[in-house]
Amino acid sequence: MPCSDKFDPELLTDLLPFYYNRLFPYEQYYRWLSYGGVPKTYFPYREFSFTLADDIYVRYQSFKDHEEMEKEIKRQKPHKIDIGAVYNFRPKDHRTVSVFTPKEKELVFDIDMTDYDEVRECCEGAEICNKCWKFMTVAVKILDTALREDFGYQHLLWVYSGRRGVHCWVCDAKARALSQSSRSAVAEYLQLIRGGENVSKKVSLQSKLHPSVQRAFKIANRYFEEIILEDQDLLGTPELWGKVLALIPDADIREALDRTMPQCVNSRQRWNTIQAEINRQVNKGDSKKAIKPNLVAEIILQFVYPRLDIHVTKGLNHLLKSPFCVHPKTGRVCVCFDPLKADDFNPLHVPHLGQLEKEVSEYDAKYNDTERSAVAEYKKTSMKQSMAVFESFLNRLGAENATRRLEEKDMQKTF
Numbered sequence: 379m380p381c382s383d384k385f386d387p388e389l390l391t392d393l394l395p396f397y398y399n400r401l402f403p404y405e406q407y408y409r410w411l412s413y414g415g416v417p418k419t420y421f422p423y424r425e426f427s428f429t430l431a432d433d434i435y436v437r438y439q440s441f442k443d444h445e446e447m448e449k450e451i452k453r454q455k456p457h458k459i460d461i462g463a464v465y466n467f468r469p470k471d472h473r474t475v476s477v478f479t480p481k482e483k484e485l486v487f488d489i490d491m492t493d494y495d496e497v498r499e500c501c502e503g504a505e506i507c508n509k510c511w512k513f514m515t516v517a518v519k520i521l522d523t524a525l526r527e528d529f530g531y532q533h534l535l536w537v538y539s540g541r542r543g544v545h546c547w548v549c550d551a552k553a554r555a556l557s558q559s560s561r562s563a564v565a566e567y568l569q570l571i572r573g574g575e576n577v578s579k580k581v582s583l584q585s586k587l588h589p590s591v592q593r594a595f596k597i598a599n600r601y602f603e604e605i606i607l608e609d610q611d612l613l614g615t616p617e618l619w620g621k622v623l624a625l626i627p628d629a630d631i632r633e634a635l636d637r638t639m640p641q642c643v644n645s646r647q648r649w650n651t652i653q654a655e656i657n658r659q660v661n662k663g664d665s666k667k668a669i670k671p672n673l674v675a676e677i678i679l680q681f682v683y684p685r686l687d688i689h690v691t692k693g694l695n696h697l698l699k700s701p702f703c704v705h706p707k708t709g710r711v712c713v714c715f716d717p718l719k720a721d722d723f724n725p726l727h728v729p730h731l732g733q734l735e736k737e738v739s740e741y742d743a744k745y746n747d748t749e750r751s752a753v754a755e756y757k758k759t760s761m762k763q764s765m766a767v768f769e770s771f772l773n774r775l776g777a778e779n780a781t782r783r784l785e786e787k788d789m790q791k792t793f
């Protein structure tokens with residue numbers, strides 16, 4: 379059901395008790411973060427941090443079990459929940475130990491629409507719409523494929539951040555155990571866009587494309603025309619096409635193309651002209667012109683390849699907003715979604731607290747007490763699709779947990 383009404387952030391404090399009392403999926407959430415209780419300390423040694431009303435930020439919270447976590451969330455009603463690392467000791471008692479250090483955490487990725495401002499014309503800053511969200515769709519597809527095919531990870535939880543981005547939690551046991559330096563290596567491997575605002579050319583490829591880049595390029599290329607040439611119309615004005623031409627490292631070619639651009643009728647025709655000229659130069663093989671065979675691919679990737687916030691990925695003790703908490707501004711739940719259906723995911727249809735409350739009361743009004751209590755509360759709402767994705771992720775993870783439990787038992791027998 380589309381969620382058309384805007385959420386009034388003033389209502390957050392009133393609606394959070396309803397959400398935490400009736401909808402937050404404590405059981406599944408605990409099942410996820412305890413990883414089958416292998417080892418038993420995994421959940422109690424995990425750091426959570428809460429942002430309470432008036433931006434009071436409380437770090438190093440930890441809970442001994444499901445019941446304690448549920449009780450504390452209901453009592454404190456956090457405006458935001460962040461998940462940190464699993465430490466060598468209970469985070470809430472960290473002051474009582476001499477060595478307190480992070481041991482494990484999911485490998486996480488954070489992609490934020492604000493990092494796409496230089497390639498989108500439709501919105502800026504925290505704003506998003508269906509047009510620029512397509513950048514996220516491409517990011518999900520490229521990253522999801524790379525993590526599965528290049529690293530062999532299987533337990534990926536993709537989550538909408540509630541406003542303008544997505545997070546990916548890689549939950550495989552071997553990903554959770556990665557050291558800080560291995561995380562950095564993975565992040566650097568996946569980082570193709572380099573250089574800040576002052577660097578115009580941000581992608582530089584080897585002459586022989588790495589298979590991972592080749593695969594990313596195929597995905598990027600499928601979306602380039604629709605997103606860049608049609609939706610964003612990034613060759614639509616002299617100022618805009620100037621930015622694309624700036625990526626060509628030869629002044630003569632740049633200037634010649636700049637003179638041709640006004641004769642083209644639209645972005646698509648301008649891109650075809652640019653592409654044809656680059657290819658012509660490549661075929662000519664004039665070494666003075668320095669036109670690399672991969673220049674077209676570099677331009678396409680610069681526009682649509684995921685813009686990763688790699689600091690989040692690199693840090694073992696970096697906190698990240700939890701799935702299923704509520705974005706305080708939009709009131710939207712940070713729901714998970716199926717990466718294979720990323721094209722269909724519409725962030726503007728993600729339910730906010732006001733809508734969820736309405737859906738529960740509409741359901742309850744239709745049925746009697748016995749019928750009402752027979753149904754899990756979230757199933758009365760549009761959270762149910764996202765919960766189905768979460769449940770199927772948990773079932774697959776459960777199989778991995780069971781294998782590790784058996785291995786642990788065997789180890790105990792051996793020693």
Ligand SMILES: [Zn+2]
Nearest residue numbers: 500501507510
């Ligand atoms: Zn937009």
